[in-house]
Amino acid sequence: MITLVCPHCGPRDATEFAYIGERTARPDPNDTTPQEWRGYLYLRSNPAGWADELWLHRAGCGRYLAVRRHRTTGAVDEVRDVGAGGEP
């Protein structure tokens, strides 16, 4: 079971949160080719190690959180508020 330490609410069981996805920079739609845009939509690094993720504390403070999590061991080494919009 994963425990995340929310900067606002303290240590909470991961079932309170929603995993949103990998944290990647959104390209500027004005100067992006359709191929690049689809890459942003679909391609994932999906590492078997440390990953930068975006989570939502759905049943808590409702904030978007940047989480660094190891995808094999489940270890979490950082949980940080990234603002209500969730952009990096």
Added chain:
Amino acid sequence: MRSRRSRSSPPRYSGFGLIRRGLTGTSWPPAWRRYEPRRRYDVVVIGGGVHGLATAYYLAAQHGLTNVAVLERGYLGGGASGRNTAIIRSNYLTPEGVRFYDRSVRLYESLAAELNFNAMFSQRGHLTLAHSDSALRIMRWRAEVNRLQGVDSSVIGRAEIASLVPSLDVTDHPRFPILGGLWHPPGGIIRHDAVVWGYARAADALGVHLHQDTEVVGIDVSGGRVRGVRTNRGQIAAPAVVTCTAGWASTVCDLAGIELPITTFPLQAAVTEPVRPFLDTVVVSGTLHVYVSQSDRGELVFGAAVDPVPSYSTRGSLEFTENVAAHVLELMPALAQVRILRQWAGLCDMTPDFSPIIGPTPVEGFYVDVGWGTYGFKAGPVAGEAMAALVATGKTPELIEPFDLARFTDGRLVGERGAAAVGH
């Protein structure tokens, strides 16, 4: 080594052989052999699950390519192929999907005879329950698509469901009453270990080398072409490399510099203590995210949707067991006293459109057969046959054309969520 047999003719399994060996106390030789890896193969297949083994088998059986190696990091069938709930069906939602899985069902029907290995395919029928009008609507759509492709599939009502599966609660009392269902008679379950071992033994008999404990740690690419692989047992040159590594597909494609539209999620399953046979269909409920079948040993086999968070860990969770138990009891209240015996997890390589990625890649000679998510066991035979044809002839078989990697950059997704999200 005792009694060295001719390398080319392993004994066939038969009732007569069984009796003879039983009476004389002779044991069967190992089903496949051990070799030192050659320095060069015509084709290297990464991953010793049903997909890798089927690909190797059809390369040898249908195309005469026998200088082929399967490299498996752990043991054959140690990935999702030995951990799944063994459901086979072809009642998908898209015409591309239905055609493809129908070919696989047909290959499965003749597999035991072809491989001389009893895979115990039981076509007991597959029933997906609808608990809402929208679910029923998608089922009517699926049944139409299925029938147009010549696949037996129809929407049935409560009375028929009650007579097919008397243990289901078809009253109005449950939180989500059963409104109807999609009935697919050719669907069923198979003994997954036997499928894996059957392909392995048949490939071995044709001269394919199966290397267990052999991990690919590097892929050599130069001039846009694949040249071979590096393993913990040395370097192996090969002009063609096929990866069939399911949940680990991203880590392996990364070695060749290819990024995939895949995220790896654990999927859990559980079995109960054996009970008297009472359930002879596979029952799936999309709304309750659960499905049930009864194995030949009498155990009830439960499955559900993938875990909510991506991970490469194969640990089970209490949350899963509690959910699955609660949901099964909504469907079949009479099971309240039955105890769960075992629970486990496997890894699933999920794609955005719930369809596989199968075909060539930007690296010449490097092929993928991945993205099988929670539904790839049933596709082992057809995928293996198609990959073998692709590698041997260089031409992409029509059946797999829709599932190429380029569809994600060209915007040609094959949306299969309606038929694959919960029903594996």
